[in-house]
Amino acid sequence: MVNNYLTNFKGFSKEIWILTFITFLNRAGTMVIPFLSKYMKENLSFSYSQIGWIMFFFGVGSIIGSWLSGKLSDKIGFYKVMVFSLFTSGLIFIVLQYLTSFESLCIGILILTSVADMYRPAMLLALDTYESKETKTRALTLTRIAINTGFLIGPALGGLIIMKIGYSGLFWVDGLTCILAISIFSIMIKEKKLPFKLKKIKSDTNSNKIIFNDKPFLLHLVITMATGILFFQMFTTLPLYYKEQFNFTEFETGLLLSFSGLILILFELPIVRFVEEKNIDRIKVISLGILSMSISLLLMLFSNWSGVLILMVCFMSIGVMLTFPFANSFAMSRVHMNLKGRYIAIFTMSYSFAHILSAKMSMTIIEAYSYQANWIFMGTLGTVALILCYYLSIMLKKERKSIELKIKNSLFTEKKFS
Incomplete structure (x- = not known):
């Protein structure tokens, strides 16, 4: 039974394993997100409406980041986009703890997610580049297991950090793990150049028409x-x-999220x-x-x-x-x-x-x-x-x-x- 489970993890390239590890490191460190609405309600005394607006800007930033990632990845490559996204978002996470007014937090969250969400499309393109067609869906699932493992550890650890240190500790951990993850990535994986150049579609109008x-x-x-x-x-x-x-x-909330992460780790890939x-x-x-x-x-x-x-x-x-x-x-x-x-x-x-x-x-x-x-x-x-x-x-x-x-x-x- 154990051997059958372990066969799910065979056949991946070295680059995929490294991508999986930094994705885990990044996800485990992203502890602020599950507690963000709670942090705004209890620590900053924001109303439900204000929390809704800040989460609205969270989503708007995510849209901007995803769009920028697609445009830039097609032009300069996914590698540079990933490095910029994780390193810069790490710095922004650290700064975010000092923004406590409604207006400043709206702007801070917008900038943060605009930069941080450039990572995911670029990472998916990295998987597409470094993995074969036969193992592509499993490679996607492997990175999701990394996310879920981080999801298992992060919330529970985050809840403990809040109880022992406070929310400021979360922002520091989030920022430093982003910087650590991309440092490992840039050292272990070098940018992969295509052996030939694809013929580009001439105009944005034609490309939009295709999509x-x-x-x-x-x-x-x-x-x-x-x-x-x-x-x-x-x-x-x-x-x-x-x-x-x-x-x-906070710890009990983190444990529930961690339980979800455990289920995903055990059963998703099989x-x-x-x-x-x-x-x-x-x-x-x-x-x-x-x-x-x-x-x-x-x-x-x-x-x-x-x-x-x-x-x-x-x-x-x-x-x-x-x-x-x-x-x-x-x-x-x-x-x-x-x-x-x-x-x-x-x-x-x-x-x-x-x-x-x-x-x-x-x-x-x-x-x-x-x-x-x-x-x-x-x-x-x-x-x-x-x-x-x-x-x-x-x-x-x-x-x-x-x-x-x-x-x-x-x-x-x-x-x-x-």
């Missing part, structure tokens, strides 16, 4: 954004809910390998994941029993394992060779939009109505995403039939004139 004419890709972006809205509840509304409904400490080996339809897998995430948030309606939080984390973790890896691989499968950076940037921007909507919508609903209204809204959103998955599967079947027909017509025409 925005890809209707399955665009519909997939909407579905991805919906799943992101559901998932980001873990970092926006739920930490506040744990405190207000169950009187949880699940991905099983789906790939059995060649199960990816859209069906994503649909099952969305259903699980929706159930997890609807379980929050049963707020009289703290044990429901364990069930919620289990269902949310299952949903994440069934959606995120295959959403990534689906997006990578649609990219145009000359536009990899922009495709990946637009894909990651869907999560950025999700972060904006998840925080702002939820805080508005909670302030105007209640937490229960927010959980019902999230369950409804999950149902809409499931319907869109059904339409996407129909769209992909029509696309495959159209391609097969064109191939047959082409062969028939060649035979006729030979």
